[in-house]
Amino acid sequence: MTTSITIAGWARGLLEGGTLADKLASPPPGAVDVVGPAEDFAEPARAPPLAMVDGADKLPKLGDLTSPAARLATLSRFAHHELMATELFAWALLKFPDAPLALRRGFVAALVEEQAHLRLYVDRLAAHGAVLGDVPLSGYFWKLVPAIRTAPDPLRAFLCAQGLTLEQANLDFTILYRDAFRLAGDFDSAAVLQRIHDDEVAHVRLARAWLVRDDDAADADRDRYEQHVPFPLSAARAKGRRFEAGARRRAGLSDAFIAYVRDARPYAAAPWSPSSPTGSAAAPESP
Numbered sequence: 001m002t003t004s005i006t007i008a009g010w011a012r013g014l015l016e017g018g019t020l021a022d023k024l025a026s027p028p029p030g031a032v033d034v035v036g037p038a039e040d041f042a043e044p045a046r047a048p049p050l051a052m053v054d055g056a057d058k059l060p061k062l063g064d065l066t067s068p069a070a071r072l073a074t075l076s077r078f079a080h081h082e083l084m085a086t087e088l089f090a091w092a093l094l095k096f097p098d099a100p101l102a103l104r105r106g107f108v109a110a111l112v113e114e115q116a117h118l119r120l121y122v123d124r125l126a127a128h129g130a131v132l133g134d135v136p137l138s139g140y141f142w143k144l145v146p147a148i149r150t151a152p153d154p155l156r157a158f159l160c161a162q163g164l165t166l167e168q169a170n171l172d173f174t175i176l177y178r179d180a181f182r183l184a185g186d187f188d189s190a191a192v193l194q195r196i197h198d199d200e201v202a203h204v205r206l207a208r209a210w211l212v213r214d215d216d217a218a219d220a221d222r223d224r225y226e227q228h229v230p231f232p233l234s235a236a237r238a239k240g241r242r243f244e245a246g247a248r249r250r251a252g253l254s255d256a257f258i259a260y261v262r263d264a265r266p267y268a269a270a271p272w273s274p275s276s277p278t279g280s281a282a283a284p285e286s287p
């Protein structure tokens with residue numbers, strides 16, 4: 001007798017396994033998606049080279065990417081974002097077993113693409129003589145999970161945090177850094193950033209499509225985002241300093257939502273503690 005391997009079992013393996021190979025495991029052929037109990041993970045297992053730390057150094061300046069050390073620090077940061085995105089989609093597959101099957105399929109497809117992005121960056125790190133973990137890895141994305149889990153509608157909060165804030169911002173950062181790597185003469189890394197940008201358009205589209213309801217007005221994405229985005233995230237965090245309106249339109253965002261994000265200003269820092277996690281909510285880590 002054979003036991004079917006489930007999508008939940010695969011997702012669990014991605015969170016319980018601590019090595020890079022564990023994180024890059026493909027969905028088993030024939031894996032079935034069955035509705036099981038909701039499972040929650042506070043944090044993923046990480047073998048020592050991939051252990052997460054609090055805080056992070058600033059990203060190198062764009063103009064410094066001619067330096068191999070600056071490229072390495074930048075590629076490490078981006079690689080770790082892809083690893084955390086991989087894990088967060090696995091977390092969502094376990095946390096939301098009752099989500100519509102089509103959305104769960106979308107999560108699986110996005111997760112597999114995040115793994116591909118991670119591989120691409122790991123290859124670029126190897127080209128620089130480094131491995132993921134040589135530069136300390138900030139666990140910032142995982143620090144958002146408590147706010148998602150305790151939100152009134154955790155599934156919509158996840159769509160707003162992952163798809164419509166972090167991934168929406170990445171539509172800008174990928175293009176900003178694509179051009180910076182090109183200027184620095186690292187065309188292979190620039191090509192990776194372009195590939196990731198193209199994939200992320202679909203990830204943003206997925207989140208937007210499931211955030212709104214069938215009977216919503218076309219520009220309801222803005223209102224639903226405002227309603228469900230979990231603090232400390234906000235529209236000010238859903239963009240980079242170069243604003244790619246065209247990519248957002250390709251992702252299906254309404255003109256009203258695009259304008260709302262373009263014009264968004266960060267929360268004011270809490271005067272009593274400019275460096276506190278809630279007082280510096282605007283852009284704790286970029287991208």
Ligand SMILES: [Fe+2]
Nearest residue numbers: 082085114117
């Ligand atoms: Fe990605």
Ligand SMILES: [Fe+2]
Nearest residue numbers: 085167200203
């Ligand atoms: Fe993504």
